[in-house]
Amino acid sequence: MKEVKSLKEPNVKLENRAADLERKTTEMERYKKRWNLRLNGLKEKQDENTRELTVDLLKIVPPWKDKIDWILDTVHQLGKPTDHPHQIIMQCTARIYRDELWRLIKLHPICMDLILCFAEDLTKDDREARRAVWPKVEQARKEDLKAMFRGSYAYIDGQRVMP
Structure with a gap:
């Protein structure tokens, strides 16, 4: 049991580091595009x-x-x-x-x-995020509401839309 605890803490640190690097890589890709x-x-x-x-x-x-x-x-x-x-x-x-x-x-x-x-030219993640909220944006436009995208986010009448 002691061995599991001693491995768990470094594993959490590595997972956090990997998530941080993935976030930074995505931001660099967005910036380049x-x-x-x-x-x-x-x-x-x-x-x-x-x-x-x-x-x-x-x-x-x-x-x-x-x-x-x-x-x-x-x-x-x-x-x-x-x-x-x-x-x-x-x-x-x-x-x-x-x-x-x-x-x-x-x-x-x-x-x-x-x-x-x-x-x-969007990243794959941004294209997928837009695809997830597209039905809401499309419906809002049919209702003559102001609907737009900025990066991976959609806004309807100034309010950010969540998938």
Whole structure:
């Protein structure tokens, strides 16, 4: 019995340390993804360069037409090219550029015509958290209430929604 007690205390400390490291890792991942945007719906062919295709699309934003190569750091496609579009992750050189780019392009007529959707690049945990409260957000929007997401949290009329 004495051995079990002597092992229990270090085990609790290790569990707490592991939980703390997991929380810190998740926060670091969230922080890193703040520079990213996801692009859904862009059709590609097998041998096309994803970066060039994305840069050409983003040149529709007049103030940044000549700077878009500098504003986009990295661009890559999730998955392999097939007949249906894959998500594209665009990493900007600064968050201010990402936020402004998203604001300018998400409702651009060309993007609407091509049925392109821009979204935040969320962590897996954040996507699951949003998925859990989506039915409540959807219902609130049908009732004409102000419903929105901020990170992994949903708010309806300013009140945080729990799953």
